[in-house]
Amino acid sequence: MSGAHSSNGRTGGPLLELDGLTKRFGELVANDDVSLSVAPGEVVAMLGENGAGKSTLMKMVYGLVRPDAGTVTMDGRRLEIASPRDAMAAGIGMVTQEFSLVETMTVAENVALSGLGLGRVDRSAVRRRVTDAMDRIGVSLDPDRLVSMLSIGERQRVEIVKALFHDCRVVILDEPTAVLTPQDVRALFETVRRLTAAGLGVLLVSHKLREVAEISDRVVVLRRGRLVGTRVTGEVDDAELAALMMGSADAPTAVSEPDTGAALGLEVEPLSERTAGGARAAVLEIEGLTLTRGSRDVLRDLTIRVGGGEIVGVAGISGNGQTELVSVLSGTEPASAGRLVVAGTDVTRAGVAGRLRAGLGRLTEDRRGSVVPQLSVEQNLVLEDLPAYTRRGLLDRRAVRRHAEELIERFDIRARPGDPVATLSGGNMQKVLLARALSRGPRILVVSQPTRGLDIGAYRYVHEQLRALRAGGGGVLLVSEDLDELRSLSDRIVVLLRGEVVGEVSAVEASAERLGVMMAGGVPA
Amino acid sequence: MRFVLRGREPRWLAPAAVAVGVLVTVALTAIPIRLAGANPPAAFERYLVTPLTSTSGLYEVLLTATPLLFTGIAVALAFRAGYWNIGAEGQFLLGAIGTTAVGTGLPDLPAPVALPLGFAAGALGGLAWAVVPAWLKRRVGIDEVVTTLLLNPVALLVVQGLLNGPWRNSESGFTDSDRLGTAYDLPALVPGSRVHWGFGVAVVVVVVVGIVLTRTATGVRIRAAGQAPRAAEFSGIAVGRLQFRCALVSGGIAGLGGASQVMGVQHQLTSGISNSYGYTGVIVATLGGLGALGVFLVAFLLGDLSVGAQNVSLVLQVPAQLGAMFSALLLLAVLSAMSWRRYRVQWRPPRASAASESQPERGPTR
Numbered sequence: 001m002s003g004a005h006s007s008n009g010r011t012g013g014p015l016l017e018l019d020g021l022t023k024r025f026g027e028l029v030a031n032d033d034v035s036l037s038v039a040p041g042e043v044v045a046m047l048g049e050n051g052a053g054k055s056t057l058m059k060m061v062y063g064l065v066r067p068d069a070g071t072v073t074m075d076g077r078r079l080e081i082a083s084p085r086d087a088m089a090a091g092i093g094m095v096t097q098e099f100s101l102v103e104t105m106t107v108a109e110n111v112a113l114s115g116l117g118l119g120r121v122d123r124s125a126v127r128r129r130v131t132d133a134m135d136r137i138g139v140s141l142d143p144d145r146l147v148s149m150l151s152i153g154e155r156q157r158v159e160i161v162k163a164l165f166h167d168c169r170v171v172i173l174d175e176p177t178a179v180l181t182p183q184d185v186r187a188l189f190e191t192v193r194r195l196t197a198a199g200l201g202v203l204l205v206s207h208k209l210r211e212v213a214e215i216s217d218r219v220v221v222l223r224r225g226r227l228v229g230t231r232v233t234g235e236v237d238d239a240e241l242a243a244l245m246m247g248s249a250d251a252p253t254a255v256s257e258p259d260t261g262a263a264l265g266l267e268v269e270p271l272s273e274r275t276a277g278g279a280r281a282a283v284l285e286i287e288g289l290t291l292t293r294g295s296r297d298v299l300r301d302l303t304i305r306v307g308g309g310e311i312v313g314v315a316g317i318s319g320n321g322q323t324e325l326v327s328v329l330s331g332t333e334p335a336s337a338g339r340l341v342v343a344g345t346d347v348t349r350a351g352v353a354g355r356l357r358a359g360l361g362r363l364t365e366d367r368r369g370s371v372v373p374q375l376s377v378e379q380n381l382v383l384e385d386l387p388a389y390t391r392r393g394l395l396d397r398r399a400v401r402r403h404a405e406e407l408i409e410r411f412d413i414r415a416r417p418g419d420p421v422a423t424l425s426g427g428n429m430q431k432v433l434l435a436r437a438l439s440r441g442p443r444i445l446v447v448s449q450p451t452r453g454l455d456i457g458a459y460r461y462v463h464e465q466l467r468a469l470r471a472g473g474g475g476v477l478l479v480s481e482d483l484d485e486l487r488s489l490s491d492r493i494v495v496l497l498r499g500e501v502v503g504e505v506s507a508v509e510a511s512a513e514r515l516g517v518m519m520a521g522g523v524p525a
Numbered sequence: 526m527r528f529v530l531r532g533r534e535p536r537w538l539a540p541a542a543v544a545v546g547v548l549v550t551v552a553l554t555a556i557p558i559r560l561a562g563a564n565p566p567a568a569f570e571r572y573l574v575t576p577l578t579s580t581s582g583l584y585e586v587l588l589t590a591t592p593l594l595f596t597g598i599a600v601a602l603a604f605r606a607g608y609w610n611i612g613a614e615g616q617f618l619l620g621a622i623g624t625t626a627v628g629t630g631l632p633d634l635p636a637p638v639a640l641p642l643g644f645a646a647g648a649l650g651g652l653a654w655a656v657v658p659a660w661l662k663r664r665v666g667i668d669e670v671v672t673t674l675l676l677n678p679v680a681l682l683v684v685q686g687l688l689n690g691p692w693r694n695s696e697s698g699f700t701d702s703d704r705l706g707t708a709y710d711l712p713a714l715v716p717g718s719r720v721h722w723g724f725g726v727a728v729v730v731v732v733v734v735g736i737v738l739t740r741t742a743t744g745v746r747i748r749a750a751g752q753a754p755r756a757a758e759f760s761g762i763a764v765g766r767l768q769f770r771c772a773l774v775s776g777g778i779a780g781l782g783g784a785s786q787v788m789g790v791q792h793q794l795t796s797g798i799s800n801s802y803g804y805t806g807v808i809v810a811t812l813g814g815l816g817a818l819g820v821f822l823v824a825f826l827l828g829d830l831s832v833g834a835q836n837v838s839l840v841l842q843v844p845a846q847l848g849a850m851f852s853a854l855l856l857l858a859v860l861s862a863m864s865w866r867r868y869r870v871q872w873r874p875p876r877a878s879a880a881s882e883s884q885p886e887r888g889p890t891r
Contacts, residue, residue: 352761372753386742
């Protein structure tokens, strides 16, 4: 269907044109001379690994970041965009990864908020305009519902309506599917098709090839801040796009690999190398775990068991108790009720040190909250084992250095032992944390969003390490919002909804559809 | 011209920033010196160089630096742990009270007992004054900056209350305490000079704190707790407890400073015993980069300045307060220079006649 309107759209010439946009942060070149265009009725997908400069480029177009060089034109007229307000006035709307909605206001109020001037507010007129805007793009939402009652997918739709409220003609969607269930993704794409049918241009940022193939007319690929290719979607295959994204050197072989496939959002088949789960003794038993905050149970009567040599995935839409589960397991927040057993040791009342001794390893989504940025790599690596590196009251600096050099070698960390962790890239920081957790030989590793924001090389590396731990008889509890990641790694997947386990499926049965239905609270067929 | 965040920081930058800060301070203080009718270069020479050219001058500098070493390292330790103790002034005064209490209460002890006892009483006094804010911070989360700061004038009132009441001098009737027993007099470090053993104790304390901070597991924990409390907690470090303990030790060290000043210099409690050493300690710690070596250097520099300032005011007839102004400006200028070093200046040619509908720039960086 995309072909139909793209042909009528392109007759009028491009709508939005970026020409030679360049942005440097210190010595880092985030964008280098990037030029591209979006025609009316066209969906242009921008592909690129994490860190390729996609977000910076979009922020320049939307006035959140000022370019060092280059121009943005709309209908052939050059724009001076100094703030999002200027961008909106020029007809550019953007839906960012983080939503900016006031939870205590209704849908209509939120939409109207961005367009309010001074003076009296005509509520009924506002409400009518909002309903009109929603009708136009086929979004059905009750305008009087409070945003706090909406799901993530619904909130995103509110953001889209908000962007469209200003007669906008180009919509930028920055990684719109990252937080959505497969069902919500389909609804989003339906909305996108409505937009293009109405003659709007859509610029969609993504790192998932499958989505791009489904929705876009044209694909542009960014790598290390440069535009490395533009292709018509129908005339290009996944392997070529992957090669463009990753650089041609290691791509052709890598793209057939399951880890790379999962990272790029290609169809992944559950792997057959997995062991039959449950044969070995449990390394983590969570029994009746409950966490009450205020008067609300954020975790309720959770029971999960992980055996040795098994990876158990935890799926769920963001905000359904995953973060809390990980912090309770990590020992940074005490459980309100229930029992935790790590490799036979009851650690329900134990502090962090006791849990580590029992054989728990942790790799949480909050990387910056797990390292001390100003301390060096070597000091961060021994932070959990300081007594072991103390001799006669003083820190044995040579042993600390040796330990660090060993781990840097073994985990291929691109840093020197004395470098402050703050200077490391996201991928290297994650390797430091992985090294710290794995060097203690954990019986069970609790992992949360282990690859979020990592480039493909680091993504594959982390997955290899998790598989190696499983092969060595260790257990892994993998919390992730990335279904591709869960499906390519896990033996079993449990689904969390509002702090409760609402279902469990074996990897073989865990299709994206099925998981999506369970995550949204439905009963899979 | 615009300011842009730096990617990587070259090695020479931090020393260069300090140098720029010093130059700015010199340039700014030259103005009031000029206004006071003195010649700035001659004044600066007397401020900084003259005290160091004679041995007696050097001893005076060490004597002046002694209380600053105690309060400086006390503040540095607490700041490292992420506990913002601004109360060294009050803790110093309570230390002086503690020492005076044992020194006037038990005047006849032999020196080998009296001196350690005097220091212990001082440390205990400072520690006691630090307990309440530290406890409030840990239990109820009350901001320690406010509580420690506000307890300083209270400590001064306690001193004045004691001196106007029970501790009024029994011979003269002045508002100074009785003299401590002579066994409490700290001997001179160099015979014939005014530098006393308090300086030796101060150096030992600074060195010990320095070793603990840089070479021990406790030091790594303290820095982790101060710089990234959440990450420290995640790694099993009991941040609250660690900060509580550092707060008490910090108070104790500031109290040692009070003890040293009573036993080494005044030999009695006076209401002017502190001369803002506690507040200056914050400057010493901050300018010294919260490290032992830095504290030592800055305490020495400020001692030098303060001895020089007396000299300048006598010889060149300029107000003695110029010395304090110099150190205050130094703090502001150096700290500003240090924060600016994260940016670099980018010179851009003026934009070639931008289109007429273009909007004015809205700020230096967006």
